[in-house]
Amino acid sequence: MVEGVFVKLPSFPFLNPAVSPSSPNCRLGFRRFSASLSAVVKEGSVSLGHSTRPDFPILHQEVNGSKLVYLDNAATSQKPTAVLKALQNYYETYNSNVHRGIHYLSAKATDEYELARKKVAAFINASDSTEIVFTRNATEAINLVAYSWGLSNLRPGSEIILSIAEHHSAIVPWQTIAQKTGAILRFVSLDENEVPDVEELRGMISERTELVVVHHVSNVLGSVLPIEDIVIWAHAVGAKVLVDACQSVPHMVVDVQGLDADFLVASSHKMCGPTGVGFLFGKSNLLLDMPPFLGGGEMISDVFLDHSTYAEPPSRFEAGTPAIGEAIGLGAAIDYLSGIGMQKIHDYEMELANYLYEKLCSVPNIRIYGPKPSDNIHRAALCSFNVENIHPTDLATFLDQQHGVAIRSGHHCAQPLHRHLGVNASARASLHFYNTREDVDEFIRSLDDTVSFFNSFK
Amino acid sequence: MTPLSITTTPSTLPLLCIFDKHYFPTAQDVRLNLKLPRLNIKPKSGSRNFLVVSSCSTKVQTPPGATYKQGVSDKVKLLVSEFKSLTEPIDRVKRLLYYAAMLAPFDESARLPENRVKGCATQVWLDARIDKNGKVWFRADSDSEISKGFCSCLIWVMDGADPEEVIGVTAEELAELNVGVHGKVQSRVNTWQNVLISMRDRTAALVAERHVKLTHPLRRPPFSSVLVSSDGI
Numbered sequence: 001m002v003e004g005v006f007v008k009l010p011s012f013p014f015l016n017p018a019v020s021p022s023s024p025n026c027r028l029g030f031r032r033f034s035a036s037l038s039a040v041v042k043e044g045s046v047s048l049g050h051s052t053r054p055d056f057p058i059l060h061q062e063v064n065g066s067k068l069v070y071l072d073n074a075a076t077s078q079k080p081t082a083v084l085k086a087l088q089n090y091y092e093t094y095n096s097n098v099h100r101g102i103h104y105l106s107a108k109a110t111d112e113y114e115l116a117r118k119k120v121a122a123f124i125n126a127s128d129s130t131e132i133v134f135t136r137n138a139t140e141a142i143n144l145v146a147y148s149w150g151l152s153n154l155r156p157g158s159e160i161i162l163s164i165a166e167h168h169s170a171i172v173p174w175q176t177i178a179q180k181t182g183a184i185l186r187f188v189s190l191d192e193n194e195v196p197d198v199e200e201l202r203g204m205i206s207e208r209t210e211l212v213v214v215h216h217v218s219n220v221l222g223s224v225l226p227i228e229d230i231v232i233w234a235h236a237v238g239a240k241v242l243v244d245a246c247q248s249v250p251h252m253v254v255d256v257q258g259l260d261a262d263f264l265v266a267s268s269h270k271m272c273g274p275t276g277v278g279f280l281f282g283k284s285n286l287l288l289d290m291p292p293f294l295g296g297g298e299m300i301s302d303v304f305l306d307h308s309t310y311a312e313p314p315s316r317f318e319a320g321t322p323a324i325g326e327a328i329g330l331g332a333a334i335d336y337l338s339g340i341g342m343q344k345i346h347d348y349e350m351e352l353a354n355y356l357y358e359k360l361c362s363v364p365n366i367r368i369y370g371p372k373p374s375d376n377i378h379r380a381a382l383c384s385f386n387v388e389n390i391h392p393t394d395l396a397t398f399l400d401q402q403h404g405v406a407i408r409s410g411h412h413c414a415q416p417l418h419r420h421l422g423v424n425a426s427a428r429a430s431l432h433f434y435n436t437r438e439d440v441d442e443f444i445r446s447l448d449d450t451v452s453f454f455n456s457f458k
Numbered sequence: 459m460t461p462l463s464i465t466t467t468p469s470t471l472p473l474l475c476i477f478d479k480h481y482f483p484t485a486q487d488v489r490l491n492l493k494l495p496r497l498n499i500k501p502k503s504g505s506r507n508f509l510v511v512s513s514c515s516t517k518v519q520t521p522p523g524a525t526y527k528q529g530v531s532d533k534v535k536l537l538v539s540e541f542k543s544l545t546e547p548i549d550r551v552k553r554l555l556y557y558a559a560m561l562a563p564f565d566e567s568a569r570l571p572e573n574r575v576k577g578c579a580t581q582v583w584l585d586a587r588i589d590k591n592g593k594v595w596f597r598a599d600s601d602s603e604i605s606k607g608f609c610s611c612l613i614w615v616m617d618g619a620d621p622e623e624v625i626g627v628t629a630e631e632l633a634e635l636n637v638g639v640h641g642k643v644q645s646r647v648n649t650w651q652n653v654l655i656s657m658r659d660r661t662a663a664l665v666a667e668r669h670v671k672l673t674h675p676l677r678r679p680p681f682s683s684v685l686v687s688s689d690g691i
Binding site: 391 | 547548550551555558559579580581600601602603604605
């Protein structure tokens with residue numbers, strides 16, 4: 001239900017040169033591309049969004065008197081009933097500490113926990129489940145690589161290449177490690193499409209490069225990087241590649257062997273799993289050479305008063321009691337996603353992404369960040385944007401209060417990127433496979449109403 | 459004084475009389491006048507000698523003349539009751555935007571990094587000064603209209619007040635102001651809370667600085683350049 005009055009918008013010139021340098025967001029070519037994509041993807045009579053929505057009880061509620069329209073999936077995803085049931089079932093029937101217990105419950109918990117690990121491995125096509133380390137989230141996984149691999153492999157003058165569009169979790173740990181080891185951080189800027197400049201990155205890779213840290217899909221720009229190429233260039237000089245796959249694993253097929261990535265991180269809560277668990281994929285030979293990150297139980301072999309010996313990976317990096325139920329919940333999420341099929345999810349979200357972009361273009365004085373979709377450039381189903389003269393936080397507040405539309409505003413943990421774009425904050429709408437075209441329509445209607453409201457106060 | 463009853467239509471903005479005219483040294487401007495709602499002022503016989511202002515949901519009664527000399531705690535109560543009377547969250551947003559328009563202009567020379575209020579999702583600048591009478595005065599600005607609205611309300615409460623009163627205002631007292639942030643969460647987007655904390659901290663610092671200067675053994679002229687007197691005093 002749309003509340004509020006839809007006010008006829010004042011006639012602004014659409015292409016306002018003050019708003020953005022790349023303002024022709026809706027060239028005819030883009031519309032033709034979008035139409036041809038819709039023709040190719042046959043959804044059947046019911047879209048994926050409509051068919052999966054019943055599985056997500058949280059989506060069926062009202063906030064502030066309006067139907068909830070949840071468009072903050074890049075921040076966290078919603079969980080299907082199957083995951084909730086798996087969690088409840090764990091705590092109700094076999095909750096027990098893992099790996100050391102002898103009794104029945106402990107054995108069952110251990111089996112299910114290790115089965116979840118196998119599911120993660122299979123989901124990203126890792127060659128063995130011992131290459132999967134469960135962590136608290138992707139941030140902890142990156143810190144693990146930084147403190148464990150980084151401290152023992154980086155020396156003064158070693159170079160780490162990142163992009164300015166990285167999430168803070170992919171920048172800050174490396175700043176700390178660079179300080180400790182004398183390594184140097186080098187940042188790749190954006191090209192004219194507002195995507196990290198891949199050619200600049202290629203040029204930066206040299207004999208001094210030890211590590212390339214790069215996102216697969218940007219949580220602000222919606223861009224997708226060619227990880228296979230980056231890995232080839234990095235490996236040619238003996239450098240490793242750490243892929244931040246938080247925004248890719250939930251939305252598309254990710255094959256770590258196909259990418260040949262050395263490290264890859266993701267969080268469960270962004271892929272329909274519970275919070276509190278994430279994982280690091282690391283190639284076996286790398287993990288075997290890495291010292292522990294956190295010390296405690298589980299990760300040891302023998303403990304003496306003056307020294308200890310350590311377990312093999314992945315246990316070596318899983319100190320203390322893990323988030324057992326949550327890991328099992330992640331396994332259930334993977335089962336759910338695999339049941340739909342990641343390619344199907346990706347195809348549907350691509351269409352939704354183009355629809356969102358196209359509809360957002362119609363809002364006057366809007367500036368959408370990231371590349372324009374085309375035959376060569378695919379965007380993820382998220383758009384960060386600003387509307388001239390209206391603070392994104394004000395937009396988000398009004399959208400929530402008046403229309404029940406949940407978007408995010410702020411810097412999305414990407415302050416360097418926002419500084420480069422010349423803004424303090426942006427608003428972001430991000431979709432997942434349980435969103436529908438109607439959600440996008442409602443969002444745009446609400447956004448139009450919001451923009452009129454704020455403009456009327458000026 | 460003839461008792462008055464002022465009624466306003468729900469979508470307009472009542473309670474203008476709550477605001478001390480002194481608060482708006484520059485608010486005697488065209489924009490404010492243009493935004494005045496149509497007020498139907500009818501004499502009401504037989505009622506007590508109060509200036510009664512009714513919104514669509516609640517009456518707030520203020521004794522005549524009391525607005526000019528209200529203490530901070532009275533103003534806090536008034537502000538809270540005003541926002542509490544707005545049961546629809548969107549009305550609170552609209553009210554904040556209205557007050558945002560009333561915020562006095564911010565001196566660009568005060569737009570310094572040290573005047574940034576930490577922890578806000580939006581950018582907020584706060585300038586705090588203490589005058590020769592020991593009263594504390596504030597100016598603020600933000601790139602977000604809703605944040606400006608918060609600043610406007612908080613400044614109305616605490617502008618020209620004694621430092622002790624400013625420092626005594628607690629976040630809990632103003633919890634009803636929550637607009638756009640549900641519940642009483644300690645979230646980093648809780649702008650008004652961050653601004654309040656900043657106003658308290660800056661006041662405490664100004665008082666400490668003033669105390670040091672006043673007890674300095676060297677004789678200082680009575681109107682030291684350190685003590686900035688506010689406009690209109």
